[in-house]
Amino acid sequence: MTVPLDGVIAIHNAFRADMKIVDTAALESARGKPGLEPTLERFRFFNEILVWHAHGEELAIFPAVEALAPLVAEAYLRDHRGLDAAYEALAAAVAARDALETARASAAFKFHLDIHLAKEDAHLYRILRERMPLPEQGKAVGLLSSTVPQDRFPEVIAWMFPLMGIEDRVNMTTIWQMVMPAPVFYQARQGIQKALGSEWAELARRIPSLN
């Protein structure tokens, strides 16, 4: 059964996938491969979404965890400020057109991001999963996603779905179908179909009610 927290796992996986794309481009650029600037530039929108996600966690998830397991969330808040600093370092290196420093900054960003997401999956969200009733989990995840500006939601769909594997696509779509008003979900569905292109068919096969 799909639960709301599966949506958080899905977006974490999208972050991992995009960071890997960016980091590979940074390394190959530093090795002299031309033409990777557009791929490297993904880091800007990636970070916009990461910041919305982090602020959503600080608004909805960390206070909930604090109530269930005092003094745990503070370490994750520190991680978030570390991610902000990692982004600033990468943006500065790109602005300076320093390919070597860009690769170093990207590698540091990726390392910190991967550790942070792995801790959240295995520890922070485990506390919610094990100690919070399911309806409360749903409310917390709803509040978490409220930090995405409404008018940017289509861009988030276009970014996220191609980066995710089929299980995460199924989970995210199923959750939205459950929680969104029908007209809002219809818009989201159109966006997902457009983002996935030929890969839409597999998602529609897994969720027959999409047809």
Ligand SMILES: [Fe+2]
């Ligand atoms: Fe986080």
Ligand SMILES: [Fe+2]
């Ligand atoms: Fe997170």
